Amino acid sequence: MSEEELELEGSRMMTLLEHMLELKDHLVRIAIALVVCSAGTFVLAKRILEWLILPMQAYKGQYAIIATRPTTTIGLFMKISLFSGAIVAMPFIIYQLLHFILPGLTGREKRALIWIIPGATAFFLGGAAFAYFVMIPAAIPFLLGFWSDLIEQNWMVDEYIPFVTGLVFWVGVSFETPLIMAFLSRLGVVTSKQMLGVWKFAVVAIAILAAFITPTPDPFNMSLVMVPLISLYFFGILLAWLAESRKPKNQPTQIEAT
Numbered sequence: 001m002s003e004e005e006l007e008l009e010g011s012r013m014m015t016l017l018e019h020m021l022e023l024k025d026h027l028v029r030i031a032i033a034l035v036v037c038s039a040g041t042f043v044l045a046k047r048i049l050e051w052l053i054l055p056m057q058a059y060k061g062q063y064a065i066i067a068t069r070p071t072t073t074i075g076l077f078m079k080i081s082l083f084s085g086a087i088v089a090m091p092f093i094i095y096q097l098l099h100f101i102l103p104g105l106t107g108r109e110k111r112a113l114i115w116i117i118p119g120a121t122a123f124f125l126g127g128a129a130f131a132y133f134v135m136i137p138a139a140i141p142f143l144l145g146f147w148s149d150l151i152e153q154n155w156m157v158d159e160y161i162p163f164v165t166g167l168v169f170w171v172g173v174s175f176e177t178p179l180i181m182a183f184l185s186r187l188g189v190v191t192s193k194q195m196l197g198v199w200k201f202a203v204v205a206i207a208i209l210a211a212f213i214t215p216t217p218d219p220f221n222m223s224l225v226m227v228p229l230i231s232l233y234f235f236g237i238l239l240a241w242l243a244e245s246r247k248p249k250n251q252p253t254q255i256e257a258t
Contacts, residue, residue, distance in 0.1 A: 001228065007171070010176075012249075016093075020038070021098060022100060026096045026097070026099070026100045029092075029096055030089075030096050030097075032087055032094075032135050032175070032233075033089040033092045033093065034085055034086060034093075035080075035085075036082050036085075037084075037085035037086070037088040037089040038082050038084070038085025038087075038225055039081075039085070039087075040085070040088070041084035043087065044079050045077050045080045045081050048080050048084055048085070052080075052161055052164050052165065052199055053065060053157075053160070053161075055136050055137055055140055055164075056140065056155075056160075059140075059144065061194055062146055063153050063154060063155070064154045064155075065154075065155050065156075065157045066154055066155070066156060066157065067157050067158070068156055068196050069158075070155075070159075072157060072158050073157075075158065076157060076158060076161060077161075079161070080161070081106060083165055083169075088168075090124065090239075091117050091118070091119065091120070091121050094117055094120060095117055112203065116179055116182075117181055118241055119179050120176050121178050123172075123175045123176050123178065123179055124172040124173065124175060124176060125170045125172070126172075126175055127172035127173070127174060127175025127176075128168045128169070128171065128172035130171060130175070130228065131167050131168045131171035132164075132168055134224060135167060135171065135214075135221070135225070136167060136168075138220070138221055138222055138224060139167075139214075142218060142221065167213065169211050171213060171225070174213065174225075174229055174232075175207065175228075175232060177229070177232050177233060177236050178232050178233075178235045178236035178239050179236075179239070180241035180249055181195060181233075181236030181237065181239065181240050181243065182236060182240050182242070182243045183242035183243075184240075185239075185241075185243045185244055186240075186243040186244075190240075191240070191244065192240035192241040192244060193236050194212050195233075195236070195237045195240060196237050199233070199234075202233050203230060203233075206229045206233065207222075207226060209225075209229065210222050210225035210226045215224055
């Protein structure tokens with residue numbers, strides 16, 4: 001291997017090492033944020049559990065949520081605290097990850113990113129509220145009534161809570177779609193015209209996603225997920241178009257820059 005090749009290989013190794021060190025710094029910040037936020041939610045764990053089992057209160061006396069192991073409630077306390085801490089720390093986590101994944105952002109794009117994160121938090125909370133107040137009350141009667149003449153329903157708390165939190169989390173994440181679309185358009189990765197051109201494929205993808213998220217296979221509950229997501233997709237196209245209209249004309253796109 002020649003001297004020039006050795007120097008090139010050494011520079012590549014240094015670049016990789018620098019990226020790994022930068023990733024370590026971001027992960028350390030994320031871990032600290034998770035620990036601090038989870039510790040802060042310890043005192044709220046019982047109230048959060050009451051909030052999570054509230055949809056079952058209408059069926060109190062008919063169906064029960066039970067614990068089958070001595071350590072179930074302790075483990076549940078820890079899981080709720082960690083989950084709640086992750087939700088609280090989510091804006092900071094997203095900010096750290098985007099700064100690592102997109103290191104070449106201009107000052108203008110970094111300022112746009114700062115504005116996007118509060119918007120992403122609001123969209124996530126809107127999706128979580130939709131899942132909690134609309135989807136879960138619609139899903140629980142269906143699940144409790146299915147084969148209820150043959151099988152007595154008593155749900156284990158360590159299975160019920162992940163069911164509720166998982167649904168709330170993934171629906172909240174799916175509601176981030178418009179802002180992700182707008183941000184990708186702002187970077188020049190994709191345009192609003194291209195998004196509009198593949199809307200039929202997007203509807204199929206949304207149907208698959210709805211089948212994955214929806215806890216029940218009936219068309220009614222699937223439509224509860226599909227209709228908002230399809231509406232959010234077209235809203236995302238509108239936001240992408242607005243982001244493109246505000247982009248300076250002489251600014252190169254991400255594709256052109258590469």
